[in-house]
Amino acid sequence: MAFTPGILTHWPWECLGNFKYVIVAPFAIHSIYLYVVGSEDRDLGYLAIIPFMLWRMLHNQIWISFSRYRTAKGNNLIVDKSLEFEQVDRERNWFHSLHHTQFRTNYSLFMPFYDYIYGSMDKSTDTLHETSLKKPEDIPDVVHLTHLTTPQSVYHLRLGFAALASEPLTSKWYLWLMWPLTLWSMILTWIYGRTFIIERNTFKKLKAQAWAIPRYNIHYVLQWQRAAINKLIEEAILEADKKGIKVVTLGLLNQEEHLNRYGELYLERHPKLKVKVVDGSSLAVAVVLNSIPKGTSQIVFRGRLSKVAYSIVSALCHKGIQVSTLRSVEYEKLKNKLPTEDCNNLALSVKSCNQKVWLVGEDLTEHEQSMASKGTIFIPFSQFPPKKTREDCFYMNTPSLVAPKIFGNLHSCENWLPRRVISARRVAGILHALEGWNVNECGDTIIDIDKVWGACLQHGFRPSMTSST
Template identity: 35%
Template sequence: MAAAPFSSWFNIGNYKYMLYGPVVANAIWEWREGNSNSWSLHLIILFALRALTYQLWYSFSNMLFLTRRRRVVKQGVDFHQIDKEWHWDDFLILQALLASMLVRLAPPMAELPLLQLKGCAAALLLHVVFSEPVFYLANRCASRGRPSSSPAAVPTPMSAGAGTPLQQLMVSAVMGVPLAVAFAVGWGSSGLAYGHVLVFDFLRCMGYSNVEVLPAALFEALPPMRFLIYSPTYLSLHHTEKNCNFCLFMPLFDALGKTLHPKSWDLQKEISSGDDRIPDFVFLAHVVDIVSSIHAPFMFRSLSSKPFAANLLLVVVMWPIALLWMLLMWAFSKTFLLSFYYLRGRLHQTWVVPRYGFQYFLPFARKGINDQIELAILRADKLGVKVLSLAALNKNESLNGGGTLFVNKHPNLRVRVVHGNTLTAAVILNEIPRDAKEVFLTGATSKLGRAIALYLCRKNIRVLMLTLSTERFQKIQKEAPAECQHHLVQVTKYQAAQNCKTWIVGKWLTPREQSCAPPGTHFHQFVVPPTIGFRKDCTYGKLAAMRFPKDVQGLGYCEYTVERGVVHACHAGGVVHLLEGWRHHEVGAIDVERIDVVWEAAMKHGLAPV
């Protein structure tokens, strides 16, 4: 993680929040003494409101389905930047501790009026005549002769808080002096204390949001506004160009100091008009369960930038928010853009179907889900997307025949529809030990199960195929070469694999079913959601996945439970399809002959097994 005030000074990580303990303790003590309107309590509330302001702006700026056309810097935020800004909220604690010492000189909160207009006017005047010029001069001196040492390649609201301790002390001074003076002359109020700080934070977040929220028509209709309020585009030029745009919020001082970038407003007009770059590749994902929806990139990046893992605190505290989000998704019922990254200079996007895992198993929901997937495919085709890859449940055989439904219904599609299962099968098959003589396969008659069985039997490996349907087993067996058919064996009970240590799991296993495996068994998996490991004497593989090459850019989101820089194999399969320029659809049954072809193509392009 990157250096930040408290974590770098004391190396205490998240224990930094304990530094706020005395303020909390004082608030509790004053509450018990009958003072329920103490400064300490209001500092705690203000701390929470300020953190919420930054979080809401962050969520908005990363709602790509709303903001993608007006992004100033088109690149995505990567893991390096996220780690560098991990302790972005240190400055909130720093300022809260400074305020807790200064409020001892202020009148008790209970004696203050709700609002005094003359106090607000005085603070505003002091901001203009003191804070703005002081910040401008200090920033200009610090950035002389070079672009700003911006903490971020891509501005985010969290970037505003990721500066050095000295920078944050300067910001604290320019924010706090107008407020302190207003209180010192007796014009303070509780409304001023909250309003001044929150408006200051709001404007900083707006500038760092990387989304052009101010319409160009505003500045054209009211030209003086160009000198009174900055824009995200205006701030971005400060971080990319030399000796320009040093102001805090008011470009007036850049104009007076002759440091106003000449393209500031032309560029602002261009970006605010909207620019939607067409992706080459789309991965059509879905939400697995209610809690995992909190893992979306526009929620909490401390969660989305790490592999998803449910815990008691997340379930208890965040479940109501996740439920509300689910209801909103159902209400809008429209596929939306979740995240994006660049690979080999090509734009790759993840779209999400607003449906949850359990819905895919409700018979009455199937038509609605297929309609959503079809609309996404047609939209991608209209935009000019080259390849669209379907996530796990979006290509369910019983739902749409692994994508066959859409290709048959729309034979003139330009976009190539890919289920990616060929590479998924290749990943699983390359995990199996080279010396394996026998495997136990559940989900044996599924698309993946069939391909795995047919591939292994050609390698003279005995495959115990768990299925109750003799007809489906025999159909698969007949597809194998005559000399290999005897390697495929139908079994109907888990006990048949009590001596087999290689299990390939395509169907969720209960603890009782897992107990049939001998000690030392490894469970390879292609079941969604993955089987929970109950056996301590066995090992459990994760879902088939592949690691992207190092030249991927803007990737700052972990795909469900897989680690950073890794995507599920069906996602990677679509990427390989694009990079190879293949013009066929990959839908329906897996072509066993292409498993090695797809695997070798993935290796050629720098993808690697996990």
């Protein structure tokens, strides 16, 4: 592959990047104008340039997504090597194996006929093709079960646009222009009645995959959708059990208490499951506790109460750290859960707060954030980040960890997290399999926090200290 190609090897508009398509805008505007004014010079072929270009892009993306899906499953892999972020940054001018491993063969990437007639086709082409077709599906040791979030998140999947998937999930203005395709994709995922593989990774002796439930955040808040979602999750767990997968972790809203009691529902329905179902709460608690700056004696707690929230507050009060809540309802619920000897470290505060550390959930309001003093550190304990409204404060990542360098094939960002940072729930399943823990972490069960945190550090995972103002 030539890194310094010769003269006339670049298109004149290459410097425009993704904006190169604006070149056809004058032609499109002119052709539309001719039709509007009823000019005799109007030409249907002239006007059809844009639709044909859009169709070409859509057709191209469909085959690319299908190819990536096959790669994620592990079927028909030609070169079984890890793909990293560095390659994603280059791959727009890179997705053919023999062309890049045997540099004197297979020059015509998409027209192999010319390689055949001129004798430049690699001798192993047919054999390689036949071998790849016979390769069985890759069976992982661990599966992380997640789901789509916003309508635009479908483009953020590795199956969608690689460039978007390699960056943290944010709303892009040009994606709003693609609302017809977005709507079509939502309908398609609604109709598609089973999970699909979005990523596969390797770590030490383990193989891991990420599966996605074809549902969005909005579906999880609709009561009439709960039965359908539970069925999808249950089918995914049963499929994993049938394939001999060791651990399934429930990510994002797939483990909500009101949905399935942190996964306990599936164990009650299928008590003979061999696969271990893990919600990752213990590691999430450990990450939050170890994200609090050393020497902190007072913190503010504000967020929807959950299994993780109760465990965090209980651990802090037991250590002698004073926890102040902003809402009386949360104060009463927490007080009823705490041992009598720890209740003295729980307080109710409804006015401005001077504490420099806040533990927060995604339901933190703008008014509540305004009560914090300048320089406050907001540490989320929830799976979704709170809306940032203060420029003079610091917002930490949701419970997550930086993956070791040997964590292979990591080339897409997990939702809003930075590169090479993965959620604590996802890491929990990997640790579960590596350590061989023969226990489910569902319902009210919490694995020993110190034990989980020690295993996390031992295997090379480190706290995600990234924060943004």
